[in-house]
Amino acid sequence: xxxxxxxxxxxxxxxxxxxxxxxxxxxxxxxxxxxxxxxxxxxxxxxxxxxxxxxxxxxxxxxxxxxxxxxxxxxxxxxxxxxxxxxxxxxxxxxxxxxxxxxxxxxxxxxxxxxxxxxxxxxxxxxxxxxxxxxxxxxxxxxxxxxxxxxxxxxxxxxxxxxxxxxxxxxxxxxxxxxxxxxxxxxxxxxxxx
Numbered sequence: 001x002x003x004x005x006x007x008x009x010x011x012x013x014x015x016x017x018x019x020x021x022x023x024x025x026x027x028x029x030x031x032x033x034x035x036x037x038x039x040x041x042x043x044x045x046x047x048x049x050x051x052x053x054x055x056x057x058x059x060x061x062x063x064x065x066x067x068x069x070x071x072x073x074x075x076x077x078x079x080x081x082x083x084x085x086x087x088x089x090x091x092x093x094x095x096x097x098x099x100x101x102x103x104x105x106x107x108x109x110x111x112x113x114x115x116x117x118x119x120x121x122x123x124x125x126x127x128x129x130x131x132x133x134x135x136x137x138x139x140x141x142x143x144x145x146x147x148x149x150x151x152x153x154x155x156x157x158x159x160x161x162x163x164x165x166x167x168x169x170x171x172x173x174x175x176x177x178x179x180x181x182x183x184x185x186x187x188x189x190x191x192x193x194x
Contacts, residue, residue: 005045005137005170006145009057010036018088022081027056036064039168039189041137048135053077062139065189070139075128079143082115106157118157121147132175152179
């Protein structure tokens with residue numbers, strides 16, 4: 001049974017500003033490039049396929065940690081935040097007329113104005129998951145990871161998430177017709193020898 005390791009891309013200027021990026025193609029910042037260049041995939045993933053979202057921040061992260069050019073998979077694209085893209089989430093949260101909701105109040109049908117629901121994101125990523133026949137490292141985005149991990153955990157975006165997505169960690173799932181998350185296999189990237 002193939003394994004899938006999900007990893008979030010490195011920081012961008014918009015991440016540090018608290019801006020919603022969605023599909024806006026913001027590159028890694030210089031600090032993230034330096035940090036990621038000092039890290040690599042654990043040896044247990046050396047023979048895995050390496051794929052990424054087509055967005056530059058994910059492609060560059062994948063190349064830095066694997067020393068390979070990743071295949072890009074459109075299904076791994078970040079959730080579309082519609083008119084919220086580029087806006088600061090704290091500002092949206094403070095405006096009761098914005099329509100912004102925190103993740104624990106989404107449900108599967110929450111849709112930012114002009115954007116995409118978690119259910120729609122799942123509908124585009126699930127067929128790709130069904131094609132996996134070999135171990136795979138997928139560098140993608142927090143929204144994409146949230147949807148995949150929500151399905152693996154049986155979480156409906158209602159109440160606190162049963163997982164926390166941090167950078168520089170691989171979230172390993174078994175693909176066996178159904179997603180099987182093994183929380184003990186959340187691992188950090190290795191450090192390159194200097």
